[in-house]
Amino acid sequence: MIDLDETDRALIRALALDATQSAGALGRELGLSQPACWRRIKRLREAGVFRGLRLDLDREALGFGVTVFLGVKLATKGRVSLQDFERAVSAIPEVQTVEHVLGMYDYRLRVVARDISDFERVLRRRIMTLPGVGNLDANVLLSEERLPGPI
Structure with a gap:
């Protein structure tokens, strides 16, 4: 520090x-x-305070009108299954963040899509087919009042 x-x-x-x-x-x-x-x-x-520069994109201007927070509970848990899931989910371009969390779910994903039917396609064809996926819970973002910033 x-x-x-x-x-x-x-x-x-x-x-x-x-x-x-x-x-x-x-x-x-x-x-x-x-x-x-x-x-x-x-x-x-x-000192590592800055991890890099990042471009802040306007998702709506790029055609991504829907953001969904997805809670993922893995069916099986083990070091290998966690790594397999993380590797596979990180390769999906619509998945913006992958957070390993403590609580009801094992992971929290931020997923963007063009619309709800596009999200359904991503969910069915990409996310639900990932290794170890058990239960899912989706929350659609209605509005974002504060964007991440400095601590």
């Missing part, structure tokens, strides 16, 4: 809002020189 001061936290917040900002622009915003700002960014990256 890295020690963060207020300037580091402000830098993280600014980059979370717009990661395309230059070190010079960020430095001016935070009262730092461009080289000092660049060194802080480099230190944070090397």
